Amino acid sequence: MVAQTQPAAASSSTPVNIADPDVFGRTDKAVEGWYWALRSADLAKGKVTALNFLGRELALYRGHDGNVRAVDAYCPHMGAHLAEGMVEGDNLRCFFHGWTYEPDGTLTSIPCQNKPLDLRIQTWPVKERYGLIWIYNGREPTHDVFEVPELAGQEVDWGHGAAFEKGCHPNIVMVNAIDEQHFTTVHNLPVKLHFDVQERTPQLITFDNTTHIPMSNPFLRFLGRFYAGPLTYKMAYQTGSTGSVTVGPDFLHFHIIFCLRPTSDGKALGQTVLITDRRRGPVGWLVNRVLLFLTKLVGDYFAHGDTKIFQTIKWKFKHPIAADRSIIRFIKHLERMATVTWEEWSVERKLVPLRRKPRQEDASFDEPTLNPFDEKTKAGPHVAGSSFESARNFEDAVSFEQGETRADTEGNFEESTDTEGVTPWPA
Numbered sequence: 001m002v003a004q005t006q007p008a009a010a011s012s013s014t015p016v017n018i019a020d021p022d023v024f025g026r027t028d029k030a031v032e033g034w035y036w037a038l039r040s041a042d043l044a045k046g047k048v049t050a051l052n053f054l055g056r057e058l059a060l061y062r063g064h065d066g067n068v069r070a071v072d073a074y075c076p077h078m079g080a081h082l083a084e085g086m087v088e089g090d091n092l093r094c095f096f097h098g099w100t101y102e103p104d105g106t107l108t109s110i111p112c113q114n115k116p117l118d119l120r121i122q123t124w125p126v127k128e129r130y131g132l133i134w135i136y137n138g139r140e141p142t143h144d145v146f147e148v149p150e151l152a153g154q155e156v157d158w159g160h161g162a163a164f165e166k167g168c169h170p171n172i173v174m175v176n177a178i179d180e181q182h183f184t185t186v187h188n189l190p191v192k193l194h195f196d197v198q199e200r201t202p203q204l205i206t207f208d209n210t211t212h213i214p215m216s217n218p219f220l221r222f223l224g225r226f227y228a229g230p231l232t233y234k235m236a237y238q239t240g241s242t243g244s245v246t247v248g249p250d251f252l253h254f255h256i257i258f259c260l261r262p263t264s265d266g267k268a269l270g271q272t273v274l275i276t277d278r279r280r281g282p283v284g285w286l287v288n289r290v291l292l293f294l295t296k297l298v299g300d301y302f303a304h305g306d307t308k309i310f311q312t313i314k315w316k317f318k319h320p321i322a323a324d325r326s327i328i329r330f331i332k333h334l335e336r337m338a339t340v341t342w343e344e345w346s347v348e349r350k351l352v353p354l355r356r357k358p359r360q361e362d363a364s365f366d367e368p369t370l371n372p373f374d375e376k377t378k379a380g381p382h383v384a385g386s387s388f389e390s391a392r393n394f395e396d397a398v399s400f401e402q403g404e405t406r407a408d409t410e411g412n413f414e415e416s417t418d419t420e421g422v423t424p425w426p427a
């Protein structure tokens with residue numbers, strides 16, 4: 001049985017301490033959501049396996065109907081681990097005294113007596129997608145398993161890239177892909193990236209690059225012919241541990257999903273998924289195999305790109321500067337999430353809803369009203385005198401003066417949630 005504690009009374013006006021966030025990178029709690037657990041192929045029909053998942057001991061089994069179930073590991077009779085047991089049809093039978101549980105967790109049989117006790121084991125929501133088993137660390141999912149926004153609702157083909165382990169929390173690995181500074185210092189990218197940030201749903205945030213390929217040499221000029229607009233580099237994150245990157249010229253986008261989950265010793269276990277829209281027929285099948293292979297090369301580069309940093313970093317974001325704005329946005333977005341305690345999965349705090357009400361008053365903006373969920377304003381307005389062009393798409397925007405970097409001594413950012421304009425920085 002999961003002990004329920006009173007959820008924290010989180011509110012949208014709770015200040016966010018960037019240096020010591022309440023959700024980002026925490027190992028004593030986990031954001032409520034879907035996390036990848038295993039490759040589907042690693043759990044055959046009729047098999048059961050043990051899994052420590054977000055600190056909780058689970059038994060995972062695949063019934064003879066092909067469906068996977070996730071249950072709390074310890075048998076309520078005497079505490080035997082149910083992964084020592086066996087699958088019978090779609091039920092799970094404890095090895096020790098043969099008590100048998102149905103797919104919904106109900107105890108259906110005690111071999112030594114006619115009538116079972118009235119009890120059940122705790123089951124958890126499970127889905128299979130992209131050849132992976134996903135588990136939700138809450139009783140009722142509030143959203144679906146992650147989809148790449150560009151491919152949402154479409155039939156897709158997928159393949160698996162590398163499985164990997166990093167020496168830090170998944171959130172820290174994830175923000176690497178939107179760390180604008182490091183593309184120049186680590187990856188020698190000749191393009192200065194700058195993201196348009198959108199909170200699409202309470203759980204989903206996207207970062208789309210807005211800069212164009214510079215025409216500074218013949219190679220870049222050639223490359224630029226394949227991009228009518230900005231250089232395609234789009235990140236989408238759901239609940240901070242699963243995300244996708246979309247890259248490539250206008251005629252061919254490559255999509256890679258990075259599935260991560262935190263471990264009890266503060267690491268991240270990852271699996272990359274290569275994904276493309278499904279093309280029909282034998283030729284389409286062949287084209288997809290080639291595309292997925294090319295996507296794998298891109299995915300491996302991303303998966304291994306900054307490995308040495310992730311093995312040794314001790315995250316402490318003490319001196320944020322304007323160039324870190326995307327990471328700040330990610331942290332602030334994550335601070336809204338519903339969380340459960342590590343291992344117990346008791347509700348720790350509830351989701352802070354997005355405030356969708358547009359701001360009405362600020363003469364320095366081009367448009368009088370903005371709704372971040374309105375496609376017409378998707379690109380965001382220009383903020384006069386600011387280098388943070390999309391700031392007003394968000395209720396808790398941080399504004400930056402051109403070329404200026406400011407933070408208080410503790411790295412605290414006051415979350416601006418009122419409708420009276422942006423006052424994000426302590427004076």
Ligand code: FES
Nearest residue numbers: 075077078094097
């Ligand atoms: S411990 Fe499971 S049946 Fe006895």
Ligand SMILES: [Fe+2]
Nearest residue numbers: 176186305306
């Ligand atoms: Fe990187």
